[in-house]
Each structure stands twice: as C-alpha cells, then as structure tokens.
Amino acid sequence: MIPRPETVKLNKKSNSPQVISVTSGKGGVGKTSIVANMAILLSSMGRKVLVFDADLGLANIDVMLGLSSKYNINHLLQGDCDINDILIEGPSGIRILPASSGIQELSILSYEQQLTIVNALDSFQDNFDYMLIDTGAGISGNVTYFNSAAQRIVVVVTPEPTSLTDAYALIKVMRTRYNIKRFEIIVNNVLSAYEGKEIIRKLIFACDKFFGDIALDMLGSIPHDSTIPESIREQRAFIEINPGSEASKRLGAIVKRIDSTNAPQESGTLQFFFKRHIESSEKG
C-alpha cells in the first residue's frame, strides 16, 4: 500500500489552497460540467480559484467554456513555456490550466512529467484559495495519482448502475492502494432527491460490505436538466445561463457546503502533497 502524504503534519500555510479533485469511475457523468460551474460559483463568492484540467490528453474545460488557449500543459512539459503563459482566464475571473488534445502519451505521466507539473503548480499555490482538479474517468494511474494528491476527493455518480459499480471500483482502488477512507459524493442527473439518497445508500452499503472503515459524505444531488447539454453547446456555464434553475440552486448549495467545511485531511503545501506522493510511488 502506498502511504498517503497527510500522515506527516506540517504547519499549514494559511494561504495554501484547498485541493479538491472531482472524479468518477464511469465517464460522462458530469465532472467537467460540475467543476466549471463550481469554480465560477466559488469565484463569485470571492474565492480565488484555479482549475486544473487533469484529463491531460483530452482538453475539455476550456472548450466547454468557449475559451481558447495558445499553450497547454503539453507545452509546459516540453519546456516551450512556463505556467504563466499557459493559464487562461475564464468567467468570473477563474484561472484554468488547460490540457492538451489528442496527445495519448499524456494519459500516463512519467515521474519527470509529474515533477514538472508539481513544481509549476507549487509556484502558484499562494495565489489561490481553491484548486479544483477535473480528472479523467476510470482507475488509470493519472486519475488515482491526482486524486491521491488532493485533500478532498469528490466522486460524481449518476443513477446508472454502471456508474455506481464504477464509482465503487474507484473508491476500492483508492482505499486499497492509498488507504484513503473518506470521499465526498455528488449524485448527478437524478430524477428526484429521493433517487439521489437511494444511490448514496447503495454505495454506502457496498463500501460497508467490503471495507468497514470508509466514510462517504453526501454533498448533494443535481437533477437531470436538459438545459445543461444546451449550455455546453453554447459553450457557456449553466449557472450563468440559468442561475435560477433547480440544478444551479443545488450546485450552489453544494458549493456553500464545500466552502463552509474544512478539508478533511491535514493540509500541507501543494508541493508537499505531490512530492510526497511521487516519493512514495517511487519507493512502492
């Protein structure tokens, strides 16, 4: 098992960001939509937010928000530019570190590539209150790596049975490989609040059956809303197009919950998290 970085306590820098990964077992459950809108909501509450598109080979978030970037993470890894050249500004002043598109090699980062990203992000950490990581789907090395580096892991599930089994598979890998025992859950695309509660109940049941020590915190559910795909087609955030919709209100409540609760894990610097992780991976 790879030890998790937070086992060593550091003096928490008051201005170090909360690092939150938004992840899923199954693809297409709404991670990128949630991250984009969550970032804008946090920013409108006065928080400084950096979004890291960690689906490195398949750029998503900048496209979803209608932004274009001259440089992306691949240019950083190639040494063609530094992080200042890459960051782009999105709605409400959020900053985005865009992924590249169609570069398959980035779906498995090497140790050196991990370090380059770590050092680049670390140089920025004092400037932000939140760093949101939009991971790819599944249980690949990149996904579990970025999840293990975050202080809070938000797993997005939908009522589809495959989404539930894949969420469980991801939780199982994070628990077995990194001994992570706490996850926060958003149930997306529900037909009713009751359906959301049923999903989390099933997930808790599965986790309890195989591990007695996993805590799942329900952050909330977001209803199915046909205007969300429309907003993506318009390349705009749904909370901007339709701030009064039930989906926007529910996400607003989730964001307030996140902002009003502390990171469950002891917080060190971002570099501490990443570097410790890399060192442990190297040993393991």
Ligand SMILES: Nc1ncnc2c1ncn2[C@@H]1O[C@H](COP(=O)(O)OP(=O)(O)OP(=O)(O)O)[C@@H](O)[C@H]1O
């Ligand atoms: N609550 C919702 N109601 C209706 N449609 C939704 C909802 N949430 C997301 N969608 C739609 O689901 C699709 C997938 O969303 P998104 O790209 O955010 O998922 P993802 O988890 O990031 O996917 P990937 O795993 O490919 O990165 C989009 O077309 C989006 O509009």
Ligand SMILES: [Mg+2]
């Ligand atoms: Mg996505």
